[in-house]
Amino acid sequence: MQGNDRRRVWFVVNPLAGKRTNIDLAQLIRDHASPTHLAYEIHFSQYAGHSSLLAQEALAAGVEAVIAVGGDGTINEVASQLVGSSVALGIVPFGSGNGLARHLHIPLEPVRALQNLAVYSPYTIDTATLNGRPFFCTAGVGFDAHVGALFARSVRRGFRSYVTTTLQEYFKYESHRYRLCWDDQSLALEAFTITFANAGQYGNNAWIAPKADIADGVLDLCVLRPFPHYVMPVLGTQLFRRTLDQSPYLDIHPVKKVVLECDTSVPTPLHIDGEPLALEGPFTIAIRPGSLRVLC
Numbered sequence: 001m002q003g004n005d006r007r008r009v010w011f012v013v014n015p016l017a018g019k020r021t022n023i024d025l026a027q028l029i030r031d032h033a034s035p036t037h038l039a040y041e042i043h044f045s046q047y048a049g050h051s052s053l054l055a056q057e058a059l060a061a062g063v064e065a066v067i068a069v070g071g072d073g074t075i076n077e078v079a080s081q082l083v084g085s086s087v088a089l090g091i092v093p094f095g096s097g098n099g100l101a102r103h104l105h106i107p108l109e110p111v112r113a114l115q116n117l118a119v120y121s122p123y124t125i126d127t128a129t130l131n132g133r134p135f136f137c138t139a140g141v142g143f144d145a146h147v148g149a150l151f152a153r154s155v156r157r158g159f160r161s162y163v164t165t166t167l168q169e170y171f172k173y174e175s176h177r178y179r180l181c182w183d184d185q186s187l188a189l190e191a192f193t194i195t196f197a198n199a200g201q202y203g204n205n206a207w208i209a210p211k212a213d214i215a216d217g218v219l220d221l222c223v224l225r226p227f228p229h230y231v232m233p234v235l236g237t238q239l240f241r242r243t244l245d246q247s248p249y250l251d252i253h254p255v256k257k258v259v260l261e262c263d264t265s266v267p268t269p270l271h272i273d274g275e276p277l278a279l280e281g282p283f284t285i286a287i288r289p290g291s292l293r294v295l296c
């Protein structure tokens, strides 16, 4: 391969991802990203939100792909800048959940993910927005957003402490009332959690929308209605066995655009790609079919 044929890419790295595991991410990239196939620069984000600016700079520099090294939050910041462009997103998973990478079958082992960048070609996927804010994996309100907000404030990380927080909060949590409007439907309901799924899982192989197709031009609107406590272990098992769509408590609707209104008497925890967000409703959630190229 000639030097000029090499794919020009920028790595945008969340350094906190590496610190959590004491891995020198820059060295890892230098050791395993093929110099024969990639002409690359490595850039570290210095604060939350910085990855978006770095992705903008990468676009201005005329790269072919921006490789996000981190979790779904970092991917969100990078990919938000690439939507609608011909510049592809690459992913080296280094988060705690890695929902998008898992959905796209990108290896979770960073060395393999780096090596594979040399052979991947771009695959076009859908993206979505919530009140204009892009998301790629899932967004939603309710219990998972509530736990996500607590977890973000917690110093303890990892799947085990996420499960502990989930169980502690489950017995205290009260379902809220919502109104959902799409096409000619208007639904007033009480829900434990409402998820807008572009990819099928939250991360950690927790599949809220087992049959979600990331390139079908629709979102899976998942409404998990309140359920008796004794059903909780069954739902938990189905979530991780990718069979939650068999539960009588979960309704899934394919939607292109939906408006969500929340009970304004209580604060509504909200998440976008697992990151908690303080936004005022009502919320408009819409799909952007075929709007992002991903190396996978």
Ligand SMILES: Nc1ncnc2c1ncn2[C@@H]1O[C@H](COP(=O)(O)OP(=O)(O)OP(=O)(O)O)[C@@H](O)[C@H]1O
Binding pocket: 013, 014, 015, 016, 017, 045, 046, 047, 048, 049, 050, 051, 069, 070, 071, 072, 073, 074, 075, 077, 094, 095, 096, 097, 098, 099, 203, 273, 274, 275
């Ligand atoms: N240098 C930095 N200092 C502080 N925060 C940062 C920095 N770089 C990135 N971030 C923020 O960290 C947040 C979380 O990072 P990331 O998504 O990579 O990991 P994660 O939350 O562990 O993974 P996942 O979303 O898969 O669970 C991102 O939303 C990003 O804004």
